[in-house]
Amino acid sequence: MFTNGMQRALANRGSRMLGRIRRTFIVAAVGFAAVVVPFLGAESASAHGFSSTVYAKIAAGDEGHIRTGVELEYDLLVVSAADAGDDDPLFQAGTAAFEADDTAAQAAALKSHASAVLGYVSDRLSVSSRGAVCRPTQVGDATIGEREGVPYADLLLDWTCPERGDEHVVRSGLFPDGEGYVKGTKTIVTYEIDGRSGSAALDAANPSFSTAQAWYERFGEFFLLGAEHLLSGIDHILFLLALIAGSRRLREIVLAATSFTLAHSVTFMLAALGLVEVPGVIVEPIIALSIAVVAGWHLWGIWRRGERAADLETAGRGHFSLDRAGWIRLGVVFCFGLVHGLGFAGALGIDEAWSWTLLWSLLVFNVGIEVVQLTIIAVVFPLLFVLRRRAPKAGLRATGAVSAGVSIMGLIWFVQRVSGS
Numbered sequence: 001m002f003t004n005g006m007q008r009a010l011a012n013r014g015s016r017m018l019g020r021i022r023r024t025f026i027v028a029a030v031g032f033a034a035v036v037v038p039f040l041g042a043e044s045a046s047a048h049g050f051s052s053t054v055y056a057k058i059a060a061g062d063e064g065h066i067r068t069g070v071e072l073e074y075d076l077l078v079v080s081a082a083d084a085g086d087d088d089p090l091f092q093a094g095t096a097a098f099e100a101d102d103t104a105a106q107a108a109a110l111k112s113h114a115s116a117v118l119g120y121v122s123d124r125l126s127v128s129s130r131g132a133v134c135r136p137t138q139v140g141d142a143t144i145g146e147r148e149g150v151p152y153a154d155l156l157l158d159w160t161c162p163e164r165g166d167e168h169v170v171r172s173g174l175f176p177d178g179e180g181y182v183k184g185t186k187t188i189v190t191y192e193i194d195g196r197s198g199s200a201a202l203d204a205a206n207p208s209f210s211t212a213q214a215w216y217e218r219f220g221e222f223f224l225l226g227a228e229h230l231l232s233g234i235d236h237i238l239f240l241l242a243l244i245a246g247s248r249r250l251r252e253i254v255l256a257a258t259s260f261t262l263a264h265s266v267t268f269m270l271a272a273l274g275l276v277e278v279p280g281v282i283v284e285p286i287i288a289l290s291i292a293v294v295a296g297w298h299l300w301g302i303w304r305r306g307e308r309a310a311d312l313e314t315a316g317r318g319h320f321s322l323d324r325a326g327w328i329r330l331g332v333v334f335c336f337g338l339v340h341g342l343g344f345a346g347a348l349g350i351d352e353a354w355s356w357t358l359l360w361s362l363l364v365f366n367v368g369i370e371v372v373q374l375t376i377i378a379v380v381f382p383l384l385f386v387l388r389r390r391a392p393k394a395g396l397r398a399t400g401a402v403s404a405g406v407s408i409m410g411l412i413w414f415v416q417r418v419s420g421s
Helices: 002-045 074-084 088-099 103-112 114-124 215-232 234-246 250-272 280-310 324-348 356-390 392-419
Strands: 053-060 066-073 125-129 135-138 143-147 150-160 169-172 186-193 196-202 208-210
Touching: 053 169, 066 074, 066 125, 074 088, 074 103, 074 114, 074 150, 088 103, 103 114, 103 143, 103 150, 114 125, 114 135, 114 150, 169 186, 169 196, 196 208, 196 215, 215 234, 215 356, 234 250, 234 280, 234 324, 234 356, 234 392, 250 324, 250 356, 280 324, 280 392, 356 392
Parallel strands: 053 186
Antiparallel strands: 053 066, 066 150, 125 169, 135 150, 143 150, 169 208, 186 196
């Protein structure tokens, strides 16, 4: 009788304790989400966020010309060119066409104001040979394309150089911070000229490059570009935080990060080299969904197992000492990593044929991503590990709150990206 009473008392006590954990977890999650939702949700819905990327492809043209294909965000080009040229009709027509999502009207607006558009671009993008600036001429009318769901204006320019040489200097200052519309614009250049081929990343700190530069001189630019892309991509950072929060042991976050790295490296390289192509309207919603799923995985563990959520369910099997849940999670992370790789590739927009120079540039870009990723893990996971050791309940609440907020963000972004809002 006494034993049965003790068992019932212990069971009731355990039930009350689990109830308190769940209530505390829900309150913390709601509070966390209430703080971050207004900020993160708004960022995801913006067309080009706080930065922009320009794409330029340079090759030898006819009769000694230098042919350049330039791709710029349409709405940003309209606003900037209209402001620089004091051309209000361009702003009115271009903005109306953008809001109506009418590509024909967008192309017509650029055609009607071709001089203002060309003037803006040629004042901020230049090609020179032997110190002499080449003169640009627009070839045909601007057309409208799309990158990652954003309308882009495609311009074709032929440059006539007064002095011919075996090297050319390309300089870009398009969409500078001083205009006040975006910050940190990157110009990704791919070229095949002067008997050389390769790629370069230009920005305010490194606005120009020479086709005569050695390949290793440009690697630092791509390393920084990769690092900045991860830091500026809040969705990728939240995915990483969800991995950290749900990892019960150091080996789990190491294996999860390794699995994610291997997966996104494969698709990143294939997509950037033009061997795999998946539309952004498919990739971006899946990335958002992956954030919600990985974060929700940890939430489910807390809800189902309470204080024991951080314990291994069974004895670890194999060399990695993972239980069944750990192996399943690792497989899920790998699959989602394949999709994130397509998202990383979209930042470069390179779809050229195979070349060793381009391959090394892409690898360095990927290394920049990995360094930032490992740095975040090295900073966050030890803090979480100490918290879990010294105050297990507080650690559980903290990871639960983070996972809940991240999962909510992922679901919000998923709905926004599917609906196109």
